[in-house]
Amino acid sequence: xxxxxxxxxxxxxxxxxxxxxxxxxxxxxxxxxxxxxxxxxxxxxxxxxxxxxxxxxxxxxxxxxxxxxxxxxxxxxxxxxxxxxxxxxxxxxxxxxxxxxxxxxxxxxxxxxxxxxxxxxxxxxxxxxxxxxxxx
Amino acid sequence: xxxxxxxxxxxxxxxxxxxxxxxxxxxxxxxxxxxxxxxxxxxxxxxxxxxxxxxxxxxxxxxxxxxxxxxxxxxxxxxxxxxxxxxxxxxxxxxxxxxxxxxxxxxxxxxxxxxxxxxxxxxxxxxxxxxxxxxxxxxxxxxxxxxxxxxxxxxxxxxxxxxxxxxxxxxxxxxxxxxxxxxxxxxxxxxxxxxxxxxxxxxxxxxxxxxxxxxxxxxxxxxxxxxxxxxxxxxxxxxxxxxxxxxxxxxxxxxxxxxxxxxxxxxxxxxxxxxxxxxxxxxxxxxxxxxxxxxxxxxxxxxxxxxxxxxxxxxxxxxxxxxxxxxx
Numbered sequence: 001x002x003x004x005x006x007x008x009x010x011x012x013x014x015x016x017x018x019x020x021x022x023x024x025x026x027x028x029x030x031x032x033x034x035x036x037x038x039x040x041x042x043x044x045x046x047x048x049x050x051x052x053x054x055x056x057x058x059x060x061x062x063x064x065x066x067x068x069x070x071x072x073x074x075x076x077x078x079x080x081x082x083x084x085x086x087x088x089x090x091x092x093x094x095x096x097x098x099x100x101x102x103x104x105x106x107x108x109x110x111x112x113x114x115x116x117x118x119x120x121x122x123x124x125x126x127x128x129x130x131x132x133x134x135x136x
Numbered sequence: 137x138x139x140x141x142x143x144x145x146x147x148x149x150x151x152x153x154x155x156x157x158x159x160x161x162x163x164x165x166x167x168x169x170x171x172x173x174x175x176x177x178x179x180x181x182x183x184x185x186x187x188x189x190x191x192x193x194x195x196x197x198x199x200x201x202x203x204x205x206x207x208x209x210x211x212x213x214x215x216x217x218x219x220x221x222x223x224x225x226x227x228x229x230x231x232x233x234x235x236x237x238x239x240x241x242x243x244x245x246x247x248x249x250x251x252x253x254x255x256x257x258x259x260x261x262x263x264x265x266x267x268x269x270x271x272x273x274x275x276x277x278x279x280x281x282x283x284x285x286x287x288x289x290x291x292x293x294x295x296x297x298x299x300x301x302x303x304x305x306x307x308x309x310x311x312x313x314x315x316x317x318x319x320x321x322x323x324x325x326x327x328x329x330x331x332x333x334x335x336x337x338x339x340x341x342x343x344x345x346x347x348x349x350x351x352x353x354x355x356x357x358x359x360x361x362x363x364x365x366x367x368x369x370x371x372x373x374x375x376x377x378x379x380x381x382x383x384x385x386x387x388x389x390x391x392x393x394x395x396x397x398x399x400x401x402x403x404x405x406x407x408x409x410x411x412x413x414x415x416x417x418x419x420x421x422x423x424x425x426x427x428x429x430x431x432x433x434x435x436x437x438x439x440x441x442x443x444x445x446x447x448x449x450x451x452x453x454x455x456x457x458x459x460x461x462x463x464x
Contacts (some may be wrong), residue, residue: 022461072223073311074212075244091223094305098449098454099312101305110366 006074018126020065057104060104060130062123070119084112092130104129137201138255140288141235144193148184149259149278151187154267154398161400164380165269165277168250168355168396168419169311171444178437178451179207179227179304185267186258192250194240204292205256205302210419211248213238228307234312237432246310248420257293271354271396301462310420312447317428320346321421323414324432324440328382328406330371338365342407342422346426347391353423355397364389365407375403381410393418
């Protein structure tokens, strides 16, 4: 009677409104996984910052819901600071999701402009985490 | 294979331990921090009985002859791969010929004593009496029954699953399962057979005071320093079976906690037993640090074991979800 299949379009709209990239429902009789868009990878996605007038810097955005950490939890030193040169693939911050720590990585060689999300902040899909200047 | 280029003292190949052989007088051995080893194995898709390298004196430098997925768990040891930093408790990939270096634990938010180098497929030394763990006392298991030295070549097993994803980390066990009293790391303890034969003041002190881990502490046992524990009357016991976790009190009144390489019998009176679920916490207690004892009971010990098992199950579930999502 309350099968989630009857309400998929409603759930999808809620996902879109909340900015979530996926919803997993697990019940005794099965599992429903709703995912928005084609890109299901957990790696942080990189989006151009439309707000920036000159589009000079690039925003590394969150791949999902979690707590953004500036430093590895065993360490006091943040992974990056403004003006740090970073190489493609280098972790800029960590997203704590359940027991896991996922990396927000630099999409290319660049210089850190600003770490946007606060340390420990709860972030959602697409939320800006770090802004990068393109490499000179 | 893994080639040991440089190695401090007492780095050993360890797995979960050699269970079921105590009846022959063969002790458990195994990783001092079993949760760190388990976490590394989960990150790499290994079976939980896969062996890794336990490191407690730094640096350790190894060359990975083949491209290998690996993770370094336990204490943060500022690992570098060909000079580039590698995050602790995180899966990473080494190209063939890469050199991995583990250094002394730097000051951080959580201080540990031992780290674990885990590789996809595990360290594939021969299984002896059901385990790959190095038993130093009996000189069996591990790599030739002894600590690693420069020049050793260690075989790596075949990865169980297809290439593990790199850059996936775990919240370290020490932070996921914290336990401290008045800011001092703590372990839960069951009163043992001779507990009632100590003075009330000594019993109270046992629970109330921090105990310092002295330099005479290793894989065999931890000698602690603190207030003198006084028996109501002198005790002389026949030797009897003991286990890792047993807290003995020799005549000087300073406790000894038996650890992974404990001999299977002893004759000192036993004031308590650190529960199995908390032994990993001791394994990460550095020399010179302090620990507190928290009294628990049988149910508390089982609940603690369940809590650790639940954490591992959560890790496995979260990793599985991530892999399914990225495979989709």
